Amino acid sequence: MMEKFENIGKKMPYAESQEYLDNLIANVTETAIEKGNSGRMQRILWPAVSIAAAAAVLLFVFIGRNTEKPEPSIQIAQNTESPMDDFLASISDEDLMQLTGYEMEEISASDFE
Amino acid sequence: MSVTAQDMDLRTMLSNPSEKEKGFRLLMQRYGKALYWHIRRIVVDHDDAEDALQETSIKIFRSIDSFRGEGKLSSWIYRIATNEAIEILRKKKGFFQSLDSLGPKLENTLQQQAHLQPDQMELLFQKALLKLPTQQRIVFNMRYYDDLSYEEIAEATGKNVGALKANYHYAYEKVKNYLKENI
Numbered sequence: 001m002m003e004k005f006e007n008i009g010k011k012m013p014y015a016e017s018q019e020y021l022d023n024l025i026a027n028v029t030e031t032a033i034e035k036g037n038s039g040r041m042q043r044i045l046w047p048a049v050s051i052a053a054a055a056a057v058l059l060f061v062f063i064g065r066n067t068e069k070p071e072p073s074i075q076i077a078q079n080t081e082s083p084m085d086d087f088l089a090s091i092s093d094e095d096l097m098q099l100t101g102y103e104m105e106e107i108s109a110s111d112f113e
Numbered sequence: 114m115s116v117t118a119q120d121m122d123l124r125t126m127l128s129n130p131s132e133k134e135k136g137f138r139l140l141m142q143r144y145g146k147a148l149y150w151h152i153r154r155i156v157v158d159h160d161d162a163e164d165a166l167q168e169t170s171i172k173i174f175r176s177i178d179s180f181r182g183e184g185k186l187s188s189w190i191y192r193i194a195t196n197e198a199i200e201i202l203r204k205k206k207g208f209f210q211s212l213d214s215l216g217p218k219l220e221n222t223l224q225q226q227a228h229l230q231p232d233q234m235e236l237l238f239q240k241a242l243l244k245l246p247t248q249q250r251i252v253f254n255m256r257y258y259d260d261l262s263y264e265e266i267a268e269a270t271g272k273n274v275g276a277l278k279a280n281y282h283y284a285y286e287k288v289k290n291y292l293k294e295n296i
Contacts, residue, residue: 005238005288005289005292007234008234008235008238010257010258011232011235012150012153012154012235012239013223013227013228013231013232013235013236013239014153014159014226014227014228015227015228015229016159021145021146021149024149024163024166025141025142025145025146025149028141028145028163028166028167028170029137029138029141029145029170031167031170031171032137032141032167032170032171032173032174033134033137033138033174035171035174036171036174036175
């Protein structure tokens, strides 16, 4: 058995009552459960939120890259669908009206003879 | 180290997610006051002891799942409490100061927070303890007040049993001599 200092024992020179300590322990316990659980939710949610944010950034970058405006030269080439379109675009409205006014039968092989 | 029957019922509850909170409440009912006094003897100040106890209990609740069941549950929670108490002391000391240099400051706190008319022997005994190096003081407290075995203290502090016995012996002799000189 461990040697004890005579007349002292295990008494402490403080004034905290048993009732006070009971309340303290109860409060500390409930706070620990509350903070412990909220901390757990954070630990669960944090990776999910991080992954979602990273996915959103990647998606944004991917979409942004695909919708970039092309170089002007490429844009002209893309808008030019065929030589006929080029031709129609180059003529005036009056000429275009005249062209559309022709009857199909008027254009026959004999006209070119 | 053997696991006590008391530890076993707590472990069973704490390992079951649906009973974890109930198990934790039981654990705090069982060890809460002992933890408070263990911390208080290290940090001396009541508010610091409350803070360290709160942090200790949060850490216990959060990390109880990671307790692998090697050794006693009580040793594991004492370890967390001891670390939290030492952390409080670290915050109080200067950057280049050692923990042991806090003795006079802690003695002052003891004087302020003791009973209005304290038992002079109790007060003298506490002053003698505060003259000890922190490591010796913690070992002495765990052995003297908490009746922990050297093996349990070794689990809680991470020190070997031989060193702990030497620590306790030196502490005991120093306290005895201090009392002799000051009575």
